[in-house]
Amino acid sequence: MPARTASTRSSAPRVAPSIDVVILAPRERKLVVLLARGPAKSRERWQLPWRSLKPDETIDGEAVKLARKTLGTAPALVEQVAAFGDGRRHPSGAALSVAFLALIDADTSAGFKGDASWFAVNDLPPLPPRQRGMLEGVLTSLRARLDQGPIAFHLLPPTFTLTQLQEIYELLLGRRLHKASFRRSLHAAWLVEPTEEWRSEGRGRPAQLFRYAPKKRRGGRRGVRFGG
Amino acid sequence: MPARTASTRSSAPRVAPSIDVVILAPRERKLVVLLARGPAKSRERWQLPWRSLKPDETIDGEAVKLARKTLGTAPALVEQVAAFGDGRRHPSGAALSVAFLALIDADTSAGFKGDASWFAVNDLPPLPPRQRGMLEGVLTSLRARLDQGPIAFHLLPPTFTLTQLQEIYELLLGRRLHKASFRRSLHAAWLVEPTEEWRSEGRGRPAQLFRYAPKKRRGGRRGVRFGG
DNA sequence: GAAATAGTGTCTCTTAGACACTATTTC
DNA sequence: GAAATAGTGTCTAAGAGACACTATTTC
Numbered sequence: 468m469p470a471r472t473a474s475t476r477s478s479a480p481r482v483a484p485s486i487d488v489v490i491l492a493p494r495e496r497k498l499v500v501l502l503a504r505g506p507a508k509s510r511e512r513w514q515l516p517w518r519s520l521k522p523d524e525t526i527d528g529e530a531v532k533l534a535r536k537t538l539g540t541a542p543a544l545v546e547q548v549a550a551f552g553d554g555r556r557h558p559s560g561a562a563l564s565v566a567f568l569a570l571i572d573a574d575t576s577a578g579f580k581g582d583a584s585w586f587a588v589n590d591l592p593p594l595p596p597r598q599r600g601m602l603e604g605v606l607t608s609l610r611a612r613l614d615q616g617p618i619a620f621h622l623l624p625p626t627f628t629l630t631q632l633q634e635i636y637e638l639l640l641g642r643r644l645h646k647a648s649f650r651r652s653l654h655a656a657w658l659v660e661p662t663e664e665w666r667s668e669g670r671g672r673p674a675q676l677f678r679y680a681p682k683k684r685r686g687g688r689r690g691v692r693f694g695g
Numbered sequence: 696m697p698a699r700t701a702s703t704r705s706s707a708p709r710v711a712p713s714i715d716v717v718i719l720a721p722r723e724r725k726l727v728v729l730l731a732r733g734p735a736k737s738r739e740r741w742q743l744p745w746r747s748l749k750p751d752e753t754i755d756g757e758a759v760k761l762a763r764k765t766l767g768t769a770p771a772l773v774e775q776v777a778a779f780g781d782g783r784r785h786p787s788g789a790a791l792s793v794a795f796l797a798l799i800d801a802d803t804s805a806g807f808k809g810d811a812s813w814f815a816v817n818d819l820p821p822l823p824p825r826q827r828g829m830l831e832g833v834l835t836s837l838r839a840r841l842d843q844g845p846i847a848f849h850l851l852p853p854t855f856t857l858t859q860l861q862e863i864y865e866l867l868l869g870r871r872l873h874k875a876s877f878r879r880s881l882h883a884a885w886l887v888e889p890t891e892e893w894r895s896e897g898r899g900r901p902a903q904l905f906r907y908a909p910k911k912r913r914g915g916r917r918g919v920r921f922g923g
Numbered sequence: 924g925a926a927a928t929a930g931t932g933t934c935t936c937t938t939a940g941a942c943a944c945t946a947t948t949t950c
Numbered sequence: 951g952a953a954a955t956a957g958t959g960t961c962t963a964a965g966a967g968a969c970a971c972t973a974t975t976t977c
Binding site: 652689 | 937938941948
């Protein structure tokens with residue numbers, strides 16, 4: 468394992484890796500992502516928020532700072548997804564970019580005022596090619612991790628109705644879920660607890676508000692899934 | 696989104712990101728990882744195989760080359776896991792390292808001759824701290840992805856017995872599985888097909904050999920899992 | 924025949940999904 | 951009362967795990 472010196476034989480200049488954040492929120496039954504305006508010289512008008520990594524910085528720390536700076540608030544969750552070092556173009560010119568997922572709830576995102584704008588993930592403006600791939604990768608990873616941990620709760624305010632929670636799952640999974648079955652599974656997982664409050668939203672019976680409150684009761688895993 | 700120039704305000708020198716591979720194989724009911732000797736000056740005698748990324752290189756391409764060079768053969772699978780840019784020490788001195796998983800079957804790994812050596816993942820020599828974290832991360836990710844796709848098959852030769860397959864799953868999951876249930880699930884997933892061959896391994900009834908042959912019959916997804 | 928390993932049939936229990944219902948609100 | 955939304959009870963079907971069995975080999 469030779470300890471390579473940082474020689475620059477190659478034609479391309481050495482550029483520090485970039486950190487890119489995909490900031491997501493639910494909005495009117497759509498997933499929306501926060502995009503920032505690119506500099507005037509850039510080919511694409513909109514870009515994922517990014518910055519270059521300097522030596523001595525940790526990627527997770529810088530990703531949190533970048534998300535907070537773009538958003539004006541701290542997101543409910545910031546998590547690394549993957550590195551992208553294909554040959555595709557990135558505004559930084561870096562050979563390597565690290566994609567981060569950040570989640571924020573609808574209420575907080577609605578209060579957002581800043582340079583950046585929200586776009587539905589199904590209806591996006593052109594993005595630099597590598598960022599396009601990063602966004603796809605983040606969404607795929609988000610769906611895959613949905614059943615691994617309680618990430619969906621980060622897209623909701625502290626208290627929420629069970630219908631809201633189910634809508635988040637339906638949004639992320641892209642399919643309808645069975646109401647009674649969804650609630651039974653939720654009950655069995657001991658992830659939420661009811662509050663004393665009820666919310667009346669227009670006509671129809673008011674819904675009880677719940678809060679995320681995981682109990683330690685972890686049932687033994689069952690079965691082996693052979694995913695295609 | 697300022698397009699930063701590669702200024703070097705910081706005290707630390709700019710070092711290109713590293714690419715590190717975790718090459719795994721099954722061996723006598725243990726998972727083993729291939730470690731290379733570090734250079735004389737390095738603190739740890741053994742290291743994950745790594746190299747520095749040069750501009751214009753794609754990380755996936757270079758990871759495959761690195762795995763092939765270390766192993767002498769092409770691994771059955773090479774897949775990116777995550778970037779590690781915590782402050783921990785890496786032999787390259789890089790601020791950022793990208794971890795790759797590589798899998799190879801027992802037969803091929805047994806034929807390996809080279810500078811590197813195999814170590815059981817439960818009984819490892821000291822590694823550079825960041826590499827230690829990378830190895831843990833790769834193993835965690837491998838377990839999590841087991842039910843997402845048929846990665847376990849990459850740890851087996853082209854034909855194998857169902858008992859071998861089950862042992863791989865038990866190795867990766869760290870728990871015993873129920874034989875009849877395992878086979879029923881496997882049958883339902885249409886992932887393997889029997890060959891005409893049978894293998895007699897010492898005493899006991901010979902086992903039929905199977906090969907990996909996924910059929911497109913994908914049943915509709917069921918259920919929502921609320922992972923803790 | 925004993926020991927060892929491969930492979931299967933049946934029962935039970937859990938749970939996802941369907942269906943149909945009750946409950947509580949606004950209009 | 952009609953419409954709309956929240957929440958529940960029961961049945962069914964799939965599948966995971968236990969148990970016990972049969973099958974085929976070596977010694």
